[in-house]
Amino acid sequence: MRLDRRVPVLMLAAGLATLAAACGEDAETTAVTIVTEWSYPDPLWIPFLVADDQGYYADAGLDVTIQAPPDNSTTMKMLATGDAQVGLSAITDVVFARAEDLPVVSVGNMTTRNNWGLFALGDEPIDVGALAGKTVGIYDDSWTAAMLPLMLGSAGLTLDDVQTVSATASVIPLLLEGEVDVATEVTNLGGVEIVTSGGVEPQVLLAPEVGAPDTPVWVYVASSEWAADNGDLVTAWLEATRRGSEWAIDHPEDAVALFEETYPEAATDNGYNLAAWMATVELLTKDGEWFTQTDDQWTGFTQALVDAGQLDEALEPSEYYTNDYLP
């Protein structure tokens, strides 16, 4: 009987202990939304998925939600309005967001090089001077608007000397079908697509090879207001994301399997996701360093935008980025 009386008491005590533990856990965990750079899943999201799956974010006290924006320009708006706290973005979006005075800041490079350029089929290396009168598949974005004139300008050409074909979804099918002579893309996405979908190795001419600034294409970003109040969390997030990236580098097949399991609609049977991730891995560090940004990468790029007439004025680099939250 005495034992019977103890049972409810013990159960109550156990319940209270569990509740206290749960409350304590909540108090230590901060909900954070990561907004991505693109509205549909791509292998650039793998570090986030792995860091979450491996418990690195939980270890850092973060309860993360990965949220895709309705379109790529909304990434910055979601950060500015507090719908997301951190994210991944193309560097151009940060520049234009700051031009509109949105409270966002780049907190680290995701990739470390400018891997954007011209892609063509065939055996002949791409000669910019020979592009006069040719068709060039492009995207209607500011990156292209800044970089393509620089590449053409290296051979004394302008946009008027080529026929640009703008596409919203992908220019690669146009290239593979022979509908354009050259396509503008990045090595780790479109470049890989040419190989996996077309079965051919393309000719590639990267923008820095003809004098364009060697600006990283993607950066990790944060709401500057949120980051100012939660600097430790930004640092913890970057560190956990780095750990996720390293795990995915060491276990690429497993990381891609996790990506395709999470987003079955993005799964492919031609090895695109794995090849794209492997191509992204090459871009993640520079001289063994993660995340570190420089004034030069920002001044070079913003000046290119100004020269191309895409940006009225370049702000001070500190208006765009900070290394203060690096792990």
Place this chain on the structure above:
Amino acid sequence: MSGWRRAARLATPVFAVVGVFVLWDLTVRVFDVKPYLVPSPASTFQAIADDWEILRPYTWTTVTETVLGFVLGAVVGFVLAVLMSRWSLVQRVVYPLLVGSQAIPIVAIGFPLVILLGYGLRPKVSIVAFIVFFPVVVNVLDGLANVDRDLLNLAKVMSGRPWRVFLLIELPATVTPLFSALKLGATYAVTGAVLGEWIATTTRGLGNYLLVQNSRLNTDAVYGAVLLLTAIGVSGFLLVLGLERLATPWRSRSTARRWRRRTPPAGADVTEPSADPAMSATVAVSEDGSRTEGDRS
């Protein structure tokens, strides 16, 4: 209708539009909406004015795509509906295909269209026509299916030739449903043009401008492009509405319009049938049974 009442009637939609802009402006001010989310009407119009030199050719491109696609879609839709009403076998074969075709997301067939038709106007015009033709087919087909049977029987009894029966009885029956479809099509057509521009293009229009400005977070300019696209859609609708009023005067007037006649030259045969389209319209109305010969003026 008195002048005042007519003016008030015309002014009502204008006030409604102005009211929308006032409400928009008040919402932005009262709720302090950030300009990168929703700009004010004033800054939107300013963005249009600032970029007008760029916008003008883009607007022209989008208008061209819209108008050509609309006309093509309307003509194809009308002819198809007539063919389907004439031959039931054609209708049984084609109708399910038409319904199925409208379930296809346009974006999904955009790339094959580009491969087949190139990057110029043709794929955009095709997409607009694809959007416009379906309501035309359905409405005209319904109109042809609901022709007054008594009139058709009367024509048969009077040995009416098929083409005259079609011209004088069946064709007038399609006018009202046709214009309903055209009004729908006129508003949807501009969306088709923008979708076409988003697939792949060398002829840039407002859709491309909208994308570029969106990528720059230039929300003023995005809303400016949206306003221009809206204006194109509304203008198309009003144009069709005007044509409808001209083609179906009995719908807006209870009495026949009094056309001023010139004094016939001496010796002219005044009993000769008039070639005046308004008179033809009156004849058509009479054949609908809603008016009498005495209505002619």
